[in-house]
Amino acid sequence: MRPRIGYKKLAAVGVAAVVGVASTIALTSGSASASPVFGYSGYSYGTDVESGLANSGPQVVSKFGCTTDANKADKNDIATANVNEQAIARTVKTDTHAFNDKRGTGVTSTATAVDVKVGNLLTLTGVKTTTTAKYSKGQLSYTGDTSFAGVKIGNVVVPSLLKPGPNTKVAVPGLGYIVLNRVGGVKTASGIYSYAQAVVLHATVKNRYIPQGVDVAVLKTRAEISKPATALVIGSAYGTKANADKLVVSGPTSLQTTCQGTEGKTVRVAAGELNIPKVAYVGADYTTKNGAIGEDKSYINFTSHVGGVKVGNLSIGAVESSASAWKTKDGKAGVSSSSSIASIRVGNRVYPVKTGENATLDIPGVAKLTFNKVLRQKRYIEVDALVVDVYSLNTKVVVGHSAAGVVS
Known part of the structure; x- marks a missing residue:
């Protein structure tokens, strides 16, 4: 278990992807005849403030930067992830790993939480989000999805949101709105990356839990694979x-x-x-x-x-x-x-x-x-x-x- 870092207030840096510090990578000498290599990178976070003010980076982090190691993996778990000194996600676990098997070669990132709560305004239980980016038989592809065991907005149980469609927007009285199962992928000539976020909390009104104007991504994952290249x-x-x-x-x-x-x-x-x-x-x-x-x-x-x-x-x-x-x-x-x-x-x-x-x-x-x-x-x-x-x-x-x- 890694130490918890609580959120306070600090200027937002938007949705920049934090994929790891490159200086931790051992650089190899390569030769003129070296075979093309793949690049793997990814992360999974418990919580991440995407705008507004906070005093730390992402919490419950599993990540690795660009690597050629198809066995690279990282895991993390923590009891609680806090935002603005409020317990937002509990019993959080994250996992990011590369693979090279019958599926192809790529990266999978997963994040889970027993529950996500914003006071009595929102309760999500049994939360899991995952995304995969891979290269197989000359083709790039990705998948991403989020599921819930239970969804309650205020005192209203909403079973229709247990498996929400991509980027489902829902109003939450007293908070603003949320986006469930925010997923997507970007393919380029060099490779592909995909992302999945269980829920993004948008605090558009004054409340006691999250500062107004702040966006918080809860259970946020990203996976990236490059096409083979000389370097x-x-x-x-x-x-x-x-x-x-x-x-x-x-x-x-x-x-x-x-x-x-x-x-x-x-x-x-x-x-x-x-x-x-x-x-x-x-x-x-x-x-x-x-x-x-x-x-x-x-x-x-x-x-x-x-x-x-x-x-x-x-x-x-x-x-x-x-x-x-x-x-x-x-x-x-x-x-x-x-x-x-x-x-x-x-x-x-x-x-x-x-x-x-x-x-x-x-x-x-x-x-x-x-x-x-x-x-x-x-x-x-x-x-x-x-x-x-x-x-x-x-x-x-x-x-x-x-x-x-x-x-x-």
Whole structure:
């Protein structure tokens, strides 16, 4: 069992898919004659706040990032998943695993809960949601579905919703509305990913359980498989992330990851201003990714852009970073990164912005700053434009993260 992280308030990052940190993947050396590889990734969450304000990332997480291992698996369970200090989902279990058998090769993600409750407004029992994405006999396909043992809205039992159709919208007096069995899939020239969510709670009116304006996905799953390629592309980008010891204070904002690339198109994800209570204020940020996988060449580029950050008396100007990786079928490969920070100021005093890799600046009584923090491997690179260690709060704030790599 993993520790529970409760929800409070923090700016929304939309529905960006969190598929895992690429730096945990062991990159292999590949050769000119290497066989094409498949890429597997997926996740299952107990709860995830998709908009509004909260103070942590997804709960009860089972996930793995882009991997070539068809035996990769992750499981998790927890007694309760909370939102806004309310017990929303109880006895939650999640499971994400890859497979390569008579069905084909792919990923299945499943999440279950004994019950999902929003006070006396909504009660769902025996909840299960699952999705599968696979490649078989040259074809990509997916399935996704949700079922319930019982559905009660207020004091009314609704048996017709035990096996709801895809994306069934239902009004819930005192809350707003819910969407049951939100499912779908996206097929590209590079592969396919699918998603399934048991229920999405939309709090459109003031209530005591979920802040008005907040959307919460309960039992959220995703599965992804790529077509065979000369190399897979991995990586991530986000604007900011904050941790106190091992506790998530603020999850990654504007997060993007990849396994398949983007078919050469630039994908942009943006978040508004963010207030991390008692820690920092973050200006609007956005990230981009652009890349593709193929039999001749695979490449990827991630960028991160942050409008500015304030931590107590410390003011940080605009922050940017980028990371790129590529590989061709003849075995040639490369990685690169860059970062920049507009300014560093405490009150009226301006501090120099250091440009070397892993350079540090100690501001007594305020924070330790690490500039252009780079981790480099043969076919993988990640850069944090700035890492702020806040002495008084025992908190670390990462600003402007980009990472990119290739796996073969």
